[in-house]
Each structure stands twice: as structure tokens, then as C-alpha cells.
Amino acid sequence: xxxxxxxxxxxxxxGENLVLNDxxxxxxxxxxxxxxxxxxxxxxxLMRCINLLExxxxxxxxxxxxxxxxxxxxxxxxxxxxxxxxxxxNLFPHLTVLENITLAPRxxxxxxxxxxxxxxxxxxxxxxxxxxADAYPNLLxxxxxQRVAILRAIATGPKVLLLDEVTSALDPVLIAEVLAxxxxxxxxxxxxxxxxxxxxxxxxxxxxxxxxxxxxxxxxGTPQQxxxxxxxxxxxxxxxxxHDAGRL
Amino acid sequence: xxxxPSTLQLQREDAKRRASRRSTAxxxxxxxxxxxxxxxxxxxxxGFNAVxxxxxxxxxxxxxxxxxxDGILLNLxxxxxxxxxxxxFGLAIAVARTTTSPVLYPLRLVATIYTDIFRGMPxxxxxxxxxxxxxxxxxSYVPNSAVFLGTxxxxxxxxxxxxxxxxxxxxxxxxxxRQAARALGLSHSQTLQHVVLPQAFRNVTPPLLNDLVxxxxxxxxxxVLGAVDAIRAAGIETAQSFNFTPYVVAGGLFVLLxxxxxxxxxxxxxxxxxxxxxxxxx
Numbered sequence: 001x002x003x004x005x006x007x008x009x010x011x012x013x014x015g016e017n018l019v020l021n022d023x024x025x026x027x028x029x030x031x032x033x034x035x036x037x038x039x040x041x042x043x044x045x046l047m048r049c050i051n052l053l054e055x056x057x058x059x060x061x062x063x064x065x066x067x068x069x070x071x072x073x074x075x076x077x078x079x080x081x082x083x084x085x086x087x088x089x090n091l092f093p094h095l096t097v098l099e100n101i102t103l104a105p106r107x108x109x110x111x112x113x114x115x116x117x118x119x120x121x122x123x124x125x126x127x128x129x130x131x132x133a134d135a136y137p138n139l140l141x142x143x144x145x146q147r148v149a150i151l152r153a154i155a156t157g158p159k160v161l162l163l164d165e166v167t168s169a170l171d172p173v174l175i176a177e178v179l180a181x182x183x184x185x186x187x188x189x190x191x192x193x194x195x196x197x198x199x200x201x202x203x204x205x206x207x208x209x210x211x212x213x214x215x216x217x218x219x220x221g222t223p224q225q226x227x228x229x230x231x232x233x234x235x236x237x238x239x240x241x242x243h244d245a246g247r248l
Numbered sequence: 249x250x251x252x253p254s255t256l257q258l259q260r261e262d263a264k265r266r267a268s269r270r271s272t273a274x275x276x277x278x279x280x281x282x283x284x285x286x287x288x289x290x291x292x293x294x295g296f297n298a299v300x301x302x303x304x305x306x307x308x309x310x311x312x313x314x315x316x317x318d319g320i321l322l323n324l325x326x327x328x329x330x331x332x333x334x335x336x337f338g339l340a341i342a343v344a345r346t347t348t349s350p351v352l353y354p355l356r357l358v359a360t361i362y363t364d365i366f367r368g369m370p371x372x373x374x375x376x377x378x379x380x381x382x383x384x385x386x387x388s389y390v391p392n393s394a395v396f397l398g399t400x401x402x403x404x405x406x407x408x409x410x411x412x413x414x415x416x417x418x419x420x421x422x423x424x425x426r427q428a429a430r431a432l433g434l435s436h437s438q439t440l441q442h443v444v445l446p447q448a449f450r451n452v453t454p455p456l457l458n459d460l461v462x463x464x465x466x467x468x469x470x471x472v473l474g475a476v477d478a479i480r481a482a483g484i485e486t487a488q489s490f491n492f493t494p495y496v497v498a499g500g501l502f503v504l505l506x507x508x509x510x511x512x513x514x515x516x517x518x519x520x521x522x523x524x525x526x527x528x529x530x
Contacts, residue, residue, distance in 0.1 A: 009254060011251075011257075056257075057257070058253055058254055058256070058257040059254070059256075059257070060256055069260075070260070071260045071263040071264050071267070072263065072267060
């Protein structure tokens with residue numbers, strides 16, 4: 001598999017506070033990478049660096065070989081290639097589900113309203129949400145809202161999909177709905193970077209798992225290596241804590 | 249462990265610096281061109297000399313200044329007293345309008361009618377009604393001074409504006425905050441005082457200051473009642489010379505008066521923007 005996205009030597013500090021320290025990772029085309037780590041380990045900051053919501057303090061991000069972290073690059077055109085979904089859904093409350101999904105295709109990609117609508121409806125139909133097309137977000141359950149948010153992110157056909165703790169605000173039943181959708185997208189071959197606390201899901205879907213601790217990549221490998229044969233004391237502690245909390 | 253930036257990062261920072269220098273240069277150049285253009289247009293206008301003579305005459309400006317300065321001191325006094333009462337009444341009306349108890353319905357009704365009337369009525373009309381109407385009633389216990397009645401009119405009108413701003417702030421506080429406070433056992437008024445109002449005021453500080461800036465300049469309108477404030481003083485000077493420079497002097501003083509507050513408002517808004525960005529709203 002060829003490399004789609006590559007991080008080399010990423011460093012990010014907020015003033016004196018060094019959050020990411022020399023992170024280098026490769027994300028092959030079509031792969032699902034799960035990023036795990038305790039709160040404050042830098043997971044979310046890493047995600048925000050990748051879609052350029054944060055300015056790097058050092059290092060380089062290459063998407064299909066071109067440097068998207070160069071100064072003066074057109075951020076909007078890069079973000080069009082990177083779909084992002086957040087923990088808090090962030091659907092636009094004043095737009096219907098259909099309008100939420102068709103907004104970016106129409107405004108950014110200049111698709112006609114009809115084309116965008118046909119595509120959005122086919123996505124909604126595929127994931128069993130077609131009856132919600134004209135509903136406003138506040139009438140949907142959290143799981144439905146998050147699924148719509150994911151569909152909104154993929155409606156523009158991004159090359160990479162970033163999912164930042166997308167199930168953290170949901171109960172187990174709703175989590176299952178969302179994870180099923182993500183699993184199906186993976187089978188479509190969308191390259192995904194997922195930060196999550198759902199270890200069972202991580203095991204199932206991940207091609208590789210990255211464990212962040214204290215702003216560095218502490219350990220990375222296949223799910224079997226990470227979960228069944230952890231090497232570093234940090235990872236053992238983390239997995240032990242999850243185990244004690246009944247999350248593993 | 250010491251950290252040395254990579255060549256790449258140094259190049260990026262260099263590019264950033266260069267871009268920043270370039271934007272400064274462009275801003276400077278554009279300002280110069282714009283200023284030059286404006287000057288040429290104004291100076292070459294046919295009536296330029298006549299206008300300069302009757303609006304920007306240094307001799308009359310100097311002559312009128314002491315009297316106008318005395319006037320602006322009156323404006324300042326009116327302003328501070330009016331601001332004080334406007335904030336108190338505005339807050340009271342806003343709180344009255346956000347009550348929910350059925351017993352207080354008449355209070356809500358009165359507060360609503362009050363804001364409806366005074367927000368809609370031109371300030372000049374209120375000034376005439378209060379300043380000329382109340383003396384007409386011949387109530388022996390109400391002072392007839394133009395300054396007093398003018399201040400009352402300003403307070404009446406601006407309390408309505410400020411009440412609406414504060415009410416928007418109160419309603420903008422997330423309802424879950426109120427619920428959380430009530431769940432802790434705080435009473436309605438404790439919730440209002442310790443939880444809702446502090447957040448409400450923080451959210452509406454910029455629009456509130458905007459209203460106060462506006463009150464500052466409208467304090468000049470009490471001159472229509474005969475109070476000798478800066479505007480009135482300028483009028484008296486103009487009547488003697490038929491030169492309008494004194495009005496320009498008074499206007500300049502009003503602008504000088506409002507600039508500190510407007511800059512402070514801008515600064516506050518910027519600080520709030522930054523605080524929100526730091527919370528991850530991009």
C-alpha cells in the first residue's frame with residue numbers, strides 16, 4: 001500500500017507547554033489507524049494539526065507527497081481533502097440533515113443543488129437515515145446526529161477521514177450504530193485516522209494502533225502487538241487502568 | 249534536552265516574517281495613496297476656501313474654546329449621573345422582564361410597555377415632553393432646571409436600550425447553568441446574582457459599552473432645553489460671529505471624549521474573540 005499521508009517530526013507547543021514532541025507517522029492508502037492514549041496525551045492536538053486547525057511548531061505534513069504544512073498554502077483546498085468529525089457532532093442546528101450534508105458540496109465544490117441532493121440522499125439511504133433527511137438535528141438522537149456528521153464529512157469525497165473521539169458523548173447502543181457505519185466506510189477503502197477510547201472497536205477495525213503518551217509515540221504496531229504484547233511500562237499501565245475500569 | 253528548530257521550521261518562520269513585512273508595507277502604501285487622493289479631491293473642490301473659512305477658522309476656535317470647554321464639563325457631569333442611573337434602571341427592568349412568577353405579571357407588563365415605548369420614541373421628543381411638559385404641570389416639588397430634566401429624559405430613553413441589552417445577556421446564558429444552580433439549592437435571586445448575571449454581563453459588555461458611547465454623544469442633545477452644554481455654548485458663539493467653527497470645536501471635544509471608551513470596547517471584543525478561539529472554536 002502506498003503512503004497517503006505522512007507526518008515527519010511534528011512538534012506543537014502552546015507557549016511553554018510542549019504537547020507534541022517529534023511525531024513521525026505514515027498512513028498508508030486505505031488503512032485505518034487508531035490512536036489511543038490517556039486524556040492529555042496529545043491525541044486531539046495531533047488530529048487538529050493534521051487538518052491544519054493548529055499551526056505546527058515544527059515538522060512537516062505530506063498529503064500524497066505534497067507539503068500541506070508549508071507557509072501560505074491554501075488551507076481551504078487542503079481541508080477539502082481531509083474530512084473531520086468531532087466529539088460534539090457540530091451539526092448546524094439551523095439546517096436540516098439534508099442541508100447539512102449538501103452545504104459543503106454546493107459551496108466548496110460548486111456542485112449543483114440537484115447533484116448534491118442526489119448524492120446526499122444516496123448516502124442517507126445506504127445508512128438507513130433517509131427518513132431523517134428533512135429533520136433538524138435537534139430532533140435526532142446522539143447516534144443519528146453523529147452518523148449524519150460523518151456522512152457530512154465524507155460527502156465531499158475527502159482522501160482522509162479524521163474521527164476524533166466520535167463516540168465519547170454517546171451511550172453503548174448509540175456507539176454501536178456509529179461504529180457499524182465507520183466499519184462500513186472502512187470496507188469502502190477510505191483512509192481513516194481514529195482517536196478513541198473504545199478498545200474493542202480499535203482491535204476490530206485497526207490496521208495499526210498508535211499509543212501516544214506525553215506527546216510522543218510511545219509504541220505502535222498491529223492491534224495484536226499493542227493489546228496482547230505491550231512492551232513499554234506506559235502502555236502496560238494504560239491498558240491495566242482500562243482493564244480495571246472494565247473498558248477492556 | 250535542548251531543542252533546535254529544523255531548517256524547514258526556520259524557513260517557514262522566515263516566510264512568515266517576510267509575509268508579515270509585506271502586508272505592513274502594503275497597508276502603509278495603500279493608506280498613503282488613499283489619503284493623498286482624498287486630500288486632492290477636497291482641496292481642489294470649488295468651495296474649499298469658503299468651507300475652510302466658516303468651519304475651520306483658527307481665530308474663532310480659540311475665541312470660543314473656553315466657553316465650550318465649560319460646556320463639555322457640564323456634559324461630563326450629566327453623562328456620569330445618567331450612566332449611573334441608566335445601569336441601575338436598565339438592570340432592574342431587564343430582571344423584571346425575565347421573571348416568570350405569575351404574581352409578577354403586572355411588573356413584566358409594565359416593564360415591557362416601558363421598553364416598547366422608550367425604545368421606539370425619538371430621544372428629541374422625549375426631551376421636549378419631559379423638559380417642557382413637566383414644568384408645564386407646575387409641580388412645586390420637581391426642579392425645573394433644564395439640566396435636571398434633560399438628564400431625566402436621557403435616563404428614561406437609555407434605560408430602555410440598556411435593559412434590552414442586559415435582557416439579551418440574561419437569556420443568552422445557557423439554561424443548564426440556571427438548572428445547575430437551582431439543583432445546588434440556590435434560590436431564584438441567588439441564582440440570578442451569583443450565576444446568571446455575572447455571565448450575562450460578560451457576554452454583553454461590548455454592546456453595553458456601545459450604548460454608553462452613544463449616550464455620551466447624545467448628552468449634547470440636552471442643549472435643546474436651554475442647558476448651556478458644549479453644543480449650546482457653540483451655538484451662542486456662532487450666533488455672535490456667524491462662523492460655524494465653534495460647532496466643529498464642540499464636535500471635536502465629543503469625539504475626544506468617546507474615543508477612550510470605543511477603543512476600550514474594541515479591546516474587550518478582541519480579548520473575548522481570543523478567549524473563544526483558545527477554547528477551540530475556529
